[in-house]
Amino acid sequence: MEERKITLTTGKSSWFTRVRIADDPQEQAAGFQSICSGSYKDTQILFVYDQAFRARFHMRNVRAKLDIGFFDAEGNLFEVQEMHPYPKGSQRGPLTAPSKPFRFALEAQAGYFAENQLQAGKTRLQWPD
Numbered sequence: 001m002e003e004r005k006i007t008l009t010t011g012k013s014s015w016f017t018r019v020r021i022a023d024d025p026q027e028q029a030a031g032f033q034s035i036c037s038g039s040y041k042d043t044q045i046l047f048v049y050d051q052a053f054r055a056r057f058h059m060r061n062v063r064a065k066l067d068i069g070f071f072d073a074e075g076n077l078f079e080v081q082e083m084h085p086y087p088k089g090s091q092r093g094p095l096t097a098p099s100k101p102f103r104f105a106l107e108a109q110a111g112y113f114a115e116n117q118l119q120a121g122k123t124r125l126q127w128p129d
Helices: 025-034 037-042
Strands: 002-010 013-022 045-053 066-071 077-083 102-109 123-126
Touching: 013 025, 025 045, 077 123
Parallel strands: 013 045
Antiparallel strands: 002 013, 002 123, 045 102, 066 077, 066 102
């Protein structure tokens, strides 16, 4: 996955962060499965789609809790959820889906959104189209 710098804005403050970009079906299917477990803490993956749509995310072969934030087509954060690893030895577990269509999804270590004060309805992702 390519690495890029993105801008997140909350209120009057903006900051940059480096993310891995999952913008093709193979990268989107792999997500954190392709990241070694020691890197969860330092890695964020931004899933980028051509248009807003509905999809579900799984945690197969991911061994740490993650946060996922969903952004609409304008880059507005509208929902944050915590995702849990599948039970040990299981190939099935819960799927995570937002309440409405999204264009971007940002996965990061559990607690990332709270620690960085990224809140639904108050945070915007600036993405160059």
